[in-house]
Amino acid sequence: QKEVEQDPGPLSVPEGAIVSLNCTYSNSAFQYFMWYRQYSRKGPELLMYTYSSGNKEDGRFTAQVDKSSKYISLFIRDSQPSDSATYLCAMSRIYNYGQNFVFGPGTRLSVLP
């Protein structure tokens, strides 16, 4: 079983739709949860991060973490064509010498005008 599972998509939605992106993980040691957005031929850029279970909102984006179920989600409200990108979930934990990051494979999202 992979440490992080993410539906690769692709996912196509009409402009204005609500988008739900999800990841599950298996290692309960993960403490820090992130979502990255990656445009074509660019590096991943951080969208949101959170430590705790619950919801965190930033504009049209809401990150949700359920540690008991080992499940994280990203919701995008009123989606725009500019949201078309690949979305990577990521999580990390601290171990002996540093920070161990694990990334999902990414979900490719297309928002159609």
Next chain:
Amino acid sequence: NAGVTQTPKFQVLKTGQSMTLQCAQDMNHEYMSWYRQDPGMGLRLIHYSVGAGITDQGEVPNGYNVSRSTTEDFPLRLLSAAPSQTSVYFCASSYGGGMNTEAFFGQGTRLTVV
């Protein structure tokens, strides 16, 4: 605000050639890492460093070497390029210090080995 800078952006190598991918960060981050990104595989960790003079292997280290002589720089060396090393390579850095913080990525190096 440079952040994480990778050079070159594109490179074509012949099988057996060697080269160095450069990575520099100006955020005084302790932790730096190299990933490769292949279709359907996500980001896979090649090597990482928790500070100057300290490096360790990640998930897919074979065929790659790293060193960290300064806080700012973390070059990745391909010893003898193989077609299987055709990929997009990303360098990332994070604050470190035993804390969970986000990783900042460079723009990537697109490498083709023929």
